[in-house]
Structures are given as structure tokens and as C-alpha cells.
Amino acid sequence: MLSSFLVSAGVVAVAELGDRTQLLTLLLVARWRRPWPIVAGILVATLLNHALAAAVGQLVAGFIPEDILRWVLGLSFIAMALWALKPDDLDETPAVRSGLGTFLATTVLFFLVEMGDKTQLATAALAARYDHLVLVTAGTTLGMMIANAPVAFGGEALIRRLPLRYIRWSAAALLAVIGVLTLVTF
Numbered sequence: 001m002l003s004s005f006l007v008s009a010g011v012v013a014v015a016e017l018g019d020r021t022q023l024l025t026l027l028l029v030a031r032w033r034r035p036w037p038i039v040a041g042i043l044v045a046t047l048l049n050h051a052l053a054a055a056v057g058q059l060v061a062g063f064i065p066e067d068i069l070r071w072v073l074g075l076s077f078i079a080m081a082l083w084a085l086k087p088d089d090l091d092e093t094p095a096v097r098s099g100l101g102t103f104l105a106t107t108v109l110f111f112l113v114e115m116g117d118k119t120q121l122a123t124a125a126l127a128a129r130y131d132h133l134v135l136v137t138a139g140t141t142l143g144m145m146i147a148n149a150p151v152a153f154g155g156e157a158l159i160r161r162l163p164l165r166y167i168r169w170s171a172a173a174l175l176a177v178i179g180v181l182t183l184v185t186f
Contacts, residue, residue, distance in 0.1 A: 008139025041106025077179030
């Protein structure tokens, strides 16, 4: 049971490195300079988004034979590895409307940005793999917080010091390894 939580946290933390949600976090911090409501908004949005994704993942897993599920999951992680190589930019993030509070704006923006994102798909895949909806949701949410909270608190200084290209490559390599391991050991 604990492995479903730890694997879920690790997969999402790695998948989020250099992702557009980190750029969105940086954008929100630059706008409001209030990390605590931003981190709280990320937490709420991620819990809602990933709980929905995990529920869908478990539902789908009930209809797919185990051999096919292994291939779908393994190839999904490899596809996420390739996706991680694509740089995100600020043009892809929705504009922040000035009338919203920091918390509400962060919650809405993160929920929308995560729709169809690789971490949402990873959450669905992990929930299909493990039969622990709550632990997968908690793990993927923790992974999202591990990746984004330091950006909220360290902000621009942190991003300037991190070589995002190498982080993306490392994340892609780790996701590819997870995909291959899923194919081999499911």
C-alpha cells in the first residue's frame, strides 16, 4: 500500500519538473508575491483534479484485461517521457484576472492547466495500476507540491539557477525507465 503512495509522489514530482505549472507558479508569485495562498490554491486544485483522474483511472482499469493494461500503462509512461522533453512556456498559461484573489485565482488556474496534462494522465494510470485511490491521489498531490512549493517560496531566483533543459531531460529519462519497468514487471 505504501508503495502506491511513494511511487505516485515520485512519478508526479519528476513529471512536473520544468512543467508549465512551475511557470504558472512563478507567474503568480511575480504577480502577488504571496506564496502561502498560492501553495494553498495549488493544493486544493491538485486534490480535486487528481481525485477525479484517479477515479477515472480505476474505473477504466476495471474494464481492461491485465495484459492490455500493462502495455497501456507502460507505453503511457514512455509517452509522458517524450512529452516531458517538450518545453513549456508562459504563453500556454491562462491570463490572471486582476479581480480574483490570489487563492481563488491559483485554484482555478491550476485546475484548468492540469486538465489533460501529463500529471493528470499519470494519476489516472497510477490509479489503474494500484487499487488505492486515496493513496494515489495523496501521492500525486504530494508530488505536485514537491515540484511547485519551492517555486512559490523561492520564486524567480530558484528558476534562474536551475538548468530547466537538463531537468526536463532527467525527468524524461526517469519516466521512460518507469514505463519500461511497468512493461517488464507489471
